[in-house]
Amino acid sequence: MEPEREETILRFRRRSKRRKPRNHTQIPSTSSNDSALVVPTLPQEVITAILVRLPVKYLLQFKCVSKHWYALISSNHFVKTHLSFSANDFTRRKLLLETEKRRLIKRSHRHFSVSSLFYESVTEAFDLDYPINDPKRVVAIEGSVDGLICYSIGYDLVLWNPSTRKFKQLPDLMLMPQQTYNYRFNYGFGYDEALDDYKVLAIFDENCKCHVDAYNLKIKIYNLKSDSWRTLDDIQSEMIYYGSGKLLNGKLHWVTTVVYGGWGVMSIDLVDEKCRKVEQPCYGVENYFLTLGVLGSDLSVLCSHKRTDVWVMKEYGVKESWTKLYTIECPYRVLSPPLCTSFEGEILHVFALTLTICNPEDGLMRYPEVTNIDVYVDADAELYIESLVCPVLQNEPMTQH
DSSP: OHHHHHHHHHHHHHHHHHSOOOOTTSOOOOOTTOGGGOOOOOOHHHHHHHHTTSOHHHHHHHTTSOHHHHHHHHSHHHHHHHHHHHHTOGGGEEEEEEEEEETTEEEEEEEEEHHHHHHSSEEEOEEOOOSSOOTTSOEEEEEEETTEEEEEETTEEEEEETTTTEEEEOOOOOOOHHHHHHOEEEEEEEEETTTTEEEEEEEEESOSSOSSOOOSOEEEEEETTTTEEEEOOOOOTTEEEEEEEEEETTEEEEEEEETTSOEEEEEEETTTOOEEEEOOOOOOOSSOEEEEEEETTEEEEEEESSSEEEEEESSTTOGGGEEEEEEEOOOTTOBOOOOEEOTTSOEEEEETTEEEEEOTTTOOEEOOEEESOOSEEOSOOEEEEOOOOOOSOTTSOOOBO
């Protein structure tokens, strides 16, 4: 029996030498011979369907996963699909506003979640450092569309995506230096769906000291795809435009006054680039002041006199559809246009230099608590959504703040 036992031991040792040591960290084999251990692969359409539902901050990280994912997330189709999901997601809406420590001193920008304002006890505001930060120049928010924000910084215009931190400085208006000091500027920013292009309108006239007459009114329009300005000929020179243009239904809207006349509302269509008059409601008062806004998919107007009436146009272009939502007893011009509505119908305003949520059913107002915010809040607040839309042309070097 002894020789047989020695032979058995020798065979066991030879078999042990041929056997590879087991590594517990090794990924199981994916060979066709061992189908039970194959790592499953999701179809491309499923991967895309998952990614388009994610916030921008994660998608920017996932660009580093592979060249394929980078190309996918950067593609125009993906950007537009992601944009449609963001536009319908209430949690991805942000409010951007300008604040001050004291009046006209140390101005800064903050942004925070709109849904948090309505549904959480405390909302945290976050600092937002816009590009080309120059404390010597006045910064104003001129409009927002598809996640892009248009800033005027002094006499410069910048398109910026705060979600991706990419921005583009627009070419100047080619005005003489002395003209920039004499003109009063008003801007509007929107999207031309027919051309799939973003446009900026600059309206300026020489009437910067007197609000009675309008002289030498000019309108220039900028196309992002051509990266150039051109003059718009279809204008009414007797009009005086106020504030930033409000975008709705592919048109930019302004409150206007006519020389020796009253208040009006004008629109400029971004597709055919024609100026048109917008019919107003019958306010029933005299000596009032108008402020224009957009509430959801409706044009809104504040009529301020001894109190402020909030009107909305339920059916665009139909005068009879103007409806007065509610009245707020407040002093002259201390209320912003309605910014957005909660699912329960509450409406967000900036009232008396603070954020205010109004219930139009009973007129009650509440004031959400916001941390990391300064004393004064500018009434020119702007909503924007998270997006991957890039303001930089494909043949331009990428600029990131």
